[in-house]
Amino acid sequence: MPKPLNIVLLSYHNQNGGAGIACGRLAEALKKAGHQINYLVQEKTGNDESIALNNSPVKKAMRWLRFILERLAYLPFEKNKAVRFLFNPGKFGQDLSQHPLIQQADIIHMHWVNFGMLSVQNIKQLLDTGKPIYWTLHDMWAFTGGCHHSGECLNFQASCGNCQEFIKNPSTNDLSHQIWQKKFKAFQASNLHIITCSDWLKERAMSSSILKNQPIQSIPNVIDTEQFKPSDKGKAKKTLGLDPSKKHILFVAMRVNAPKKGFSYLEKALQGLDKTTTELIVVGNAQDLPELHLKAHVLGHISSPEKMIQIYQAADVFVTPSLEENLPNTIMEAMACGTPCVGFKIGGIPEMIDHAVNGYVAEYQSSGDLTKGLSWTLANAPEAAARHKAESSYAEAIIAAKHVNFYTHVG
Incomplete structure (x- = not known):
């Protein structure tokens, strides 16, 4: 075993959101x-x-103030309310470079640090300590002019600016270009190492003008396969008050009506399924849920990991019709519980779902192909293949070893 390392992890949250959970x-x-x-x-x-x-x-008041100031810094430039939390200027944060634990660390490993936790300048202060800095990217923010996902825009490959999606009055020297300039100057450090959770995000980072010269390694998120594991499906259904004779499709989203979660595509896809044998389970804030072709069991927000595991165990297939994704924890969790998955061909999803092996990868934004994928998965029930994917690709010992190898061979 390599010499034990003193590692400090930095994350906005410890339990909320995909990045916090992954960290x-x-x-x-x-x-x-x-x-x-x-x-x-x-x-x-x-x-x-x-x-x-x-x-x-x-300190809690200061945390809230930094969050507000970060929003106010963007407010005069935001294109509309829909993009308010999809763009962060990285202007406000706190200097952690002199924190005792940072000073004592062998490795500093950042994760998602926006919303007033660390500014671009604060990240540079950490780099200026000279310690090896590793940064796991859960989205594109580190190498864009402020957005977390650029969609089809490739301006991050040059110098941003002319931001049509997020800036009210785009121009060559708009806010996105100004932020790009700050990041370009701050992040050209020899002690910065990048980790992406998917090969898709790695390719985007490697093509960016800001990070293309930095070491970049793709390492997926981790799952405890002893905690997330299969169980008797019929028993799990009965415990949740579901009919064991029916097939159940699981959909999970913090906000079901968030446009990028793609529920409208799933709504259409469900119309092609037999409503006498198939039902839907919805986890998350499902206000204003439309009338659906299938009977829907709306379970609301689930905070208990044990309850969520039981829901995965009860489901016959997990579906994620998201239009933007990196490497969803939900797919990993479902597979670890032996539940095959269906999703669109976008982001890191095709790396997680092996098409027609442990689930189905549907053509992007095709409700028809989503129907086909759900039907195939329900008919073939590749539960063992789903569990094998989690054990062989995302288990704790495997992912920890990959991180340590990157720490010790690049740092």
């Missing part, structure tokens, strides 16, 4: 691998071992 799981995997882990977060919930940076009334 927390990595912290646990690295700890199990024998390394000393300190996990600093901007906002903490629950009772895990993460350390809240803002643990007093004054």
Whole structure:
């Protein structure tokens, strides 16, 4: 075993959101691998071992103020309300470079650090310590002029500017170009190493003007396959009050009506399924859910991991019709529970779902192909293949070893 490392992980949140959950799981995997882990977060919930940076009334007030100031900095430029939280200027944050745990660390490993946690300047301050800095990207923000996902726009390959999607008055020297300039100057450091959760995001980072000269490694997120595991499907259905004689399709989203979650495509796809044998399970905020072809069991927000595992175990197929994704934790969780998955051919999804092996990869934005994928998966029930994918690709020991290898051979 390599020499134990002193690693500090930085994340906005410890339990909320995909990036926070992924960082927390990595912290646990690295700890199990024998390394000393300190996990600093901007906002903490629950009772895990993460350390809240803002643990007093004054610091909590400052955290909230930084968040507000970050929004206000963008407000005069935002194209419309729909993009308000999809673009971050990276102007406000806190200097952590002198924090005792940062000073003692062998490795500093950042994850999602926006919303007033770290500004572009604060990230440069960490780089200026000279310590090896690793940054797991959960979206594109590190190499764009402020957006988290650029869609079809490729301006990040040059110098941003003329931002049609997020800026009210696009121009050559608009806010996106100004932010790009700051990042380009700040992130050209020899001690910066990039980790992406998918090959798709790695290719985008490698093609970016900001990060193309940095070491970039693709390492997927991690899942505890001893916690997320299959169980008796019929028993799980009965416990949840579901009919064991029916097939159940699971859809999960924090907000079901968020446009990028693609529920409208699923709504159309469900029309091609037999409503006498198939039902839908919806987890998340499902206000204004339309009348659907299939009977829907709306379970609302689920905060208990044990309850969520039970839901995965009860489902016959998990579907994610998202229009933008990196490497969804939900697919990983479903597969670990032996539930095959269906999703669109976008982002990192085709890397997770092996087409017609452990699920089905549908053509992008094709409700018809989504119907075909759900039908194929329900008919073939590749549950063992789904579990094998999780065990062979995302298990704790595997992912921890990949991170340590990158720490020790590049840092």
